[in-house]
Amino acid sequence: MKIIIVGCGKVGSSLAEQLYMEGHEITLIDRDADVLGAITNSIDVMGMVGNGAVYKVQMEAGIEDTDLLIATTNSDELNMLCCLIAKKAGNCQTIARIRNPEYAEEIRYIREELNLSMAINPELAAAREMSRLLRFPSAIKIDTFAKGRVEILKFIIPEHSVLHNMQVYEVTPKLRCNVLICAVERGEDVIIPNGNFQMMGGDKVYFVAPPVESMKFFKEVGIVNNSIKTAMFVGGGRITYYLAKMLQDTPIQIKIIEQDFERCKVLSEELPNVMVIHGDGSNQQVLLEEGIRQTEAFASLTGFDEENIMLSLYAASQSKAKLITKVNRIAFENVIESMNLGSIIYPKLITADSILQYVRAMQNSLGSNVETLYKIVANRAEALEFRVEKNAPMIGVPLEKLSLKDNLLVACINRNGKIITPRGKDTIEEHDTVIIVTTNTGLNDLKDILK
Numbered sequence: 001m002k003i004i005i006v007g008c009g010k011v012g013s014s015l016a017e018q019l020y021m022e023g024h025e026i027t028l029i030d031r032d033a034d035v036l037g038a039i040t041n042s043i044d045v046m047g048m049v050g051n052g053a054v055y056k057v058q059m060e061a062g063i064e065d066t067d068l069l070i071a072t073t074n075s076d077e078l079n080m081l082c083c084l085i086a087k088k089a090g091n092c093q094t095i096a097r098i099r100n101p102e103y104a105e106e107i108r109y110i111r112e113e114l115n116l117s118m119a120i121n122p123e124l125a126a127a128r129e130m131s132r133l134l135r136f137p138s139a140i141k142i143d144t145f146a147k148g149r150v151e152i153l154k155f156i157i158p159e160h161s162v163l164h165n166m167q168v169y170e171v172t173p174k175l176r177c178n179v180l181i182c183a184v185e186r187g188e189d190v191i192i193p194n195g196n197f198q199m200m201g202g203d204k205v206y207f208v209a210p211p212v213e214s215m216k217f218f219k220e221v222g223i224v225n226n227s228i229k230t231a232m233f234v235g236g237g238r239i240t241y242y243l244a245k246m247l248q249d250t251p252i253q254i255k256i257i258e259q260d261f262e263r264c265k266v267l268s269e270e271l272p273n274v275m276v277i278h279g280d281g282s283n284q285q286v287l288l289e290e291g292i293r294q295t296e297a298f299a300s301l302t303g304f305d306e307e308n309i310m311l312s313l314y315a316a317s318q319s320k321a322k323l324i325t326k327v328n329r330i331a332f333e334n335v336i337e338s339m340n341l342g343s344i345i346y347p348k349l350i351t352a353d354s355i356l357q358y359v360r361a362m363q364n365s366l367g368s369n370v371e372t373l374y375k376i377v378a379n380r381a382e383a384l385e386f387r388v389e390k391n392a393p394m395i396g397v398p399l400e401k402l403s404l405k406d407n408l409l410v411a412c413i414n415r416n417g418k419i420i421t422p423r424g425k426d427t428i429e430e431h432d433t434v435i436i437v438t439t440n441t442g443l444n445d446l447k448d449i450l451k
C-alpha cells in the first residue's frame with residue numbers, strides 16, 4: 001500500500017520503520033529537514049520537507065494515489081486539518097493522533113464529521129492497558145484476542161515456583177490448566193518453545209488462555225492474584241487523569257501525587273473520588289508519609305523517564321506493590337527491560353501498534369487475512385490472529401502433520417466462539433480464527449506459516 005505519514009516524532013518514525021519492513025511504500029512529511037534526513041538515511045523511504053496540512057505539499061507527496069494518510073504531529077488541530085485535506089484531495093483513508101482530553105469526549109463526533117478512519121489517543125490507549133494490568137496484577141503484560149475471549153499474558157517465573165525446571169508438555173497434565181506456553185524470554189533470547197523446552201525461574205513467559213483458565217493457572221503455580229485495593233500514582237498528567245477516570249467505579253482507592261498546584265486543583269475538580277496530594281513525588285519523605293510501603297499498586301507517570309525508573313526502583317525496594325513504569329523514549333530498551341520495573345508501558349509503541357493493526361486490517365480487504373496483531377516481545381516476536389478462508393492449504397490437516405516454519409506456534413483456535421487450546425491431533429477448519437505466535441515478522445497470510 002502507499003502510505004503518507006505526517007510528523008516524524010517518535011510515533012511517526014517508529015511507524016515508518018515498521019510499515020517499511022512490511023513492504024509498504026512510505027512517504028514522510030515533516031518541517032524539520034534534519035529529522036527527515038536521519039530517517040531517510042536509515043530506511044529506504046521518501047522524505048518531503050514541508051507543512052503536511054498544505055494542499056500543495058500533499059499533492060507533491062502523491063496524495064491522489066495514496067491509500068492511507070497518518071497524521072502524528074504534536075498538534076491535534078494540525079493532524080485533523082491534514083486528514084481533512086487528504087480526504088478532499090485524495091479520498092484516501094485517514095488516521096489522526098488526537099491527544100487533548102477536551103476532544104476525548106467528542107471523539108465520535110470528530111471522527112464522523114471529518115470522516116476519519118481512526119482517531120488514536122496515546123495516553124488513553126496507555127491508560128486502558130494500565131487499567132487491565134491493575135485488574136490482573138499477577139501479569140506484567142496482557143493482550144486480548146477473539147473479542148476478549150482469549151488473552152496472551154506475560155509473567156516472570158518466581159525462583160521457587162513449581163514451573164522451575166518443568167518442561168512445557170508437563171504444564172497441562174500436572175497443573176490441570178488449559179493453557180499454552182507460547183514464548184519465553186531468557187536474557188537476550190526469545191524462544192518459541194517446543195514441548196521438551198525446560199522453563200527456569202526468572203524466565204519471562206507468555207501464555208495463551210481464556211481469562212478463567214489464566215486465573216486458575218496463576219493459582220496453581222502459586223502466584224497470588226489478589227485484587228488491588230489501594231494505588232498510588234506519581235505525576236498528574238493526561239495518562240493519570242484517564243486511568244483514574246477508568247478506575248473510579250472500582251473499589252480501588254487512588255492517591256495521586258502532583259507537584260503543580262494548579263494541576264492539583266484541576267484533578268480534584270475532575271476526579272472527586274480521588275485523593276490528590278500536592279507534593280514532590282520524587283521526595284522519599286513525601287512518598288513514605290503518603291504510605292508507599294502500604295500501597296498495593298504504584299505507577300510512576302511523570303513526564304521524565306529517568307524519574308519514573310528511579311521511582312519504580314525505589315518503590316520496589318520499599319514495598320511489594322504491583323509496579324507500572326511509563327517510559328516514553330524507546331532507546332536502551334534491553335537495559336530497561338532487565339530492571340525490576342514491573343509492567344513497562346511505552347505510550348508511543350502502543351500508538352504505533354494500534355495503527356499497525358489498522359493497516360493490517362486494511363490489507364484484509366486487499367487479500368490479507370490478519371485480524372489482529374500484537375508485538376509481544378518488542379520487535380522480536382508477534383502474535384497474529386488470522387481468519388481462515390476457504391481453500392486454505394492447511395484445512396483439515398492435523399497440526400502434527402503440517403510442515404510449519406521454524407520458531408512458529410499455533411497458539412489458539414477459535415471455532416464459533418469455542419476456544420480450543422491446540423494439540424497435535426487438532427485441525428484448522430474454514431471460518432476458524434487462529435492465533436499464531438512467531439519470531440518471523442511480517443506474515444500477511446495464513447499460508448505464510450507453512451515452509
